[in-house]
Amino acid sequence: MFIALSILFFENLAKQRENASYLCRSITVITLPEAKTQKPRILIVEDEKEIADTLIYALSSEGFEPTWLSRSQPALKELAEKSYDFGIFDIGLPDGNGFELLKKLRASGSDIPVLFLTARNEEIDRIVGLEIGADDYVVKPFSPREVVARVKVILKRVATTSASISAPTEQTSEGIKPIFEHRPEQRTIFYQHIALDLTRAEYALLAYLMEQPGRVFSRRQLIEAIWSNNHPSDDRAIDTHIKTLRSKLKTQNPHQEFITTHRGFGYSLTV
Ligand code: CA
Numbered sequence: 452m453f454i455a456l457s458i459l460f461f462e463n464l465a466k467q468r469e470n471a472s473y474l475c476r477s478i479t480v481i482t483l484p485e486a487k488t489q490k491p492r493i494l495i496v497e498d499e500k501e502i503a504d505t506l507i508y509a510l511s512s513e514g515f516e517p518t519w520l521s522r523s524q525p526a527l528k529e530l531a532e533k534s535y536d537f538g539i540f541d542i543g544l545p546d547g548n549g550f551e552l553l554k555k556l557r558a559s560g561s562d563i564p565v566l567f568l569t570a571r572n573e574e575i576d577r578i579v580g581l582e583i584g585a586d587d588y589v590v591k592p593f594s595p596r597e598v599v600a601r602v603k604v605i606l607k608r609v610a611t612t613s614a615s616i617s618a619p620t621e622q623t624s625e626g627i628k629p630i631f632e633h634r635p636e637q638r639t640i641f642y643q644h645i646a647l648d649l650t651r652a653e654y655a656l657l658a659y660l661m662e663q664p665g666r667v668f669s670r671r672q673l674i675e676a677i678w679s680n681n682h683p684s685d686d687r688a689i690d691t692h693i694k695t696l697r698s699k700l701k702t703q704n705p706h707q708e709f710i711t712t713h714r715g716f717g718y719s720l721t722v
Pocket residue numbers: 497498499541542543544
């Protein structure tokens with residue numbers, strides 16, 4: 452019943468859009484106000500229609516503008532041609548997989564947040580997804596509300612990390628050598644004047660650790676700092692980011708271990 456209603460709803464929506472685009476084509480001189488562009492645009496790439504439908508419904512009713520594609524190649528083209536604020540990618544797609552899609556998207560220079568939809572118990576998928584720069588994942592079967600909540604948290608974080616994380620090393624004279632420098636306005640962290648090539652999560656993690664060098668943060672504190680306080684507990688996700696962050700820092704300085712593991716507690720940054 453719900454699905455039938457959803458289909459009806461989206462058929463109507465599609466018709467309305469058709470009408471709207473027809474109108475736009477016939478009055479191209481008049482630029483309609485930016486009402487449309489103010490809604491965050493989300494590209495859903497998912498081959499299961501029912502899953503896509505529930506996401507479209509949940510996202511639309513929360514003020515987002517979702518677009519659905521079922522394959523990765525058309526998705527890449529779409530992402531190259533149009534501006535999106537967010538991507539929700541399934542991992543198993545008929546013409547490739549979500550990982551490849553994300554890699555190609557990042558290689559094209561796009562930095563939009565991406566959330567993966569992963570199959571149940573496929574922990575390896577979750578870890579790989581985060582390693583290659585996804586912002587988060589949800590495990591199927593999921594509640595569409597949860598996805599919407601995650602999308603909101605990530606978009607909020609993206610908006611605030613660029614604006615409000617303070618730069619601790621820039622003016623710090625309290626014994627911290629400025630070997631790391633955080634420039635929030637560029638969303639970039641430098642190690643000895645070299646910009647580090649970090650995923651968004653690695654960046655958020657390092658920026659957070661840099662706020663209080665030497666302080667030990669628990670995995671839960673780090674999860675809350677990167678995602679949100681109701682993120683399902685997953686210490687492995689933090690361990691994965693720490694691992695990739697360490698290896699990137701190692702390439703800058705193989706002789707120093709910047710991140711210390713405190714067994715049973717968590718991690719700290721040593722500078
Ligand atoms: Ca699939």
